[in-house]
Amino acid sequence: MQYFYKPFPEYFDPALRRQLGVWYTPPEIVRYQVERVDRTLRDELGVADGLADPSVWVLDPCCGTGSYVVAVLDRIRRTLDGKGMGDLAAEELKRAATTRIVGFEIMTAPFVIAHWQVGEMLKGTPLVEGERAAIYLTNALTGWTDSEAGPPIPGYEALVEERSAARTVKRDRPILVVLGNPPYNAYAGLSPDDEGGLVELYKEGLQARWGVRKFNLDDLNVRFFRVAERRIAEGTGRGIVSYISN
Numbered sequence: 406m407q408y409f410y411k412p413f414p415e416y417f418d419p420a421l422r423r424q425l426g427v428w429y430t431p432p433e434i435v436r437y438q439v440e441r442v443d444r445t446l447r448d449e450l451g452v453a454d455g456l457a458d459p460s461v462w463v464l465d466p467c468c469g470t471g472s473y474v475v476a477v478l479d480r481i482r483r484t485l486d487g488k489g490m491g492d493l494a495a496e497e498l499k500r501a502a503t504t505r506i507v508g509f510e511i512m513t514a515p516f517v518i519a520h521w522q523v524g525e526m527l528k529g530t531p532l533v534e535g536e537r538a539a540i541y542l543t544n545a546l547t548g549w550t551d552s553e554a555g556p557p558i559p560g561y562e563a564l565v566e567e568r569s570a571a572r573t574v575k576r577d578r579p580i581l582v583v584l585g586n587p588p589y590n591a592y593a594g595l596s597p598d599d600e601g602g603l604v605e606l607y608k609e610g611l612q613a614r615w616g617v618r619k620f621n622l623d624d625l626n627v628r629f630f631r632v633a634e635r636r637i638a639e640g641t642g643r644g645i646v647s648y649i650s651n
């Protein structure tokens with residue numbers, strides 16, 4: 406994965422790579438965040454089995470090649486093995502991977518690798534026709550609040566299905582944990598209209614009350630933080646955000 410992340414996007418489209426913050430996340434950091442989230446779920450939110458509890462919905466909104474998704478599934482597997490669930494553990498892991506451990510990614514190449522990684526993880530109980538990992542090709546910053554289904558994309562019906570599946574997660578699923586390594590780019594321009602005034606709340610009163618004229622609140626990292634914070638604070642009402650910040 407490490408090698409995929411550096412040479413491939415650099416060769417394929419270096420400007421896009423910088424624009425979308427396509428950087429690999431070291432496995433030690435991924436593991437640390439996942440363990441920390443698991444423990445916080447148990448110790449502070451009273452979820453006895455942590456990430457392995459079937460009620461815990463997890464989202465990595467910028468999952469790249471799926472490092473966090475795979476690490477969460479691995480944590481679940483270890484918990485289930487510890488409970489001596491035998492063959493049922495593999496079925497439970499597959500259920501988690503196809504429903505509640507969700508990844509969003511905007512670039513097709515890492516998206517495909519993320520699917521492949523989850524497939525490898527589920528070798529014991531392979532996905533069959535009609536099943537898929539809960540990793541969706543979508544813009545994680547849009548589609549959370551608007552009620553419209555979006556315009557048709559002639560000739561790309563699969564993309565329309567993908568958009569609709571991602572939208573169901575954004576609007577209807579009780580996401581409790583948002584974790585990942587969001588892109589950062591202070592020069593990404595203002596948050597566009599289709600993000601629905603994502604960071605406007607953070608700017609309220611800055612100039613009038615505090616005289617602050619310069620800020621980096623349109624940085625992609627802040628936009629991803631707002632997506633997570635809004636989902637937890639205004640959606641689920643409780644939960645955990647674990648991000649690498651810039």
Ligand SMILES: C[S@@+](CC[C@H](N)C(=O)[O-])C[C@H]1O[C@@H](n2cnc3c(N)ncnc32)[C@H](O)[C@@H]1O
Pocket residue numbers: 425426427428429430431466467468469470471472473509510511512515543544545546585586587588
């Ligand atoms: C720092 S990388 C994450 C790497 C990942 N944790 C891994 O180790 O493979 C950030 C990812 O966010 C994706 N991304 C950037 N903007 C996005 C958006 N609006 N919606 C979804 N994904 C986005 C990039 O394509 C990139 O794969």
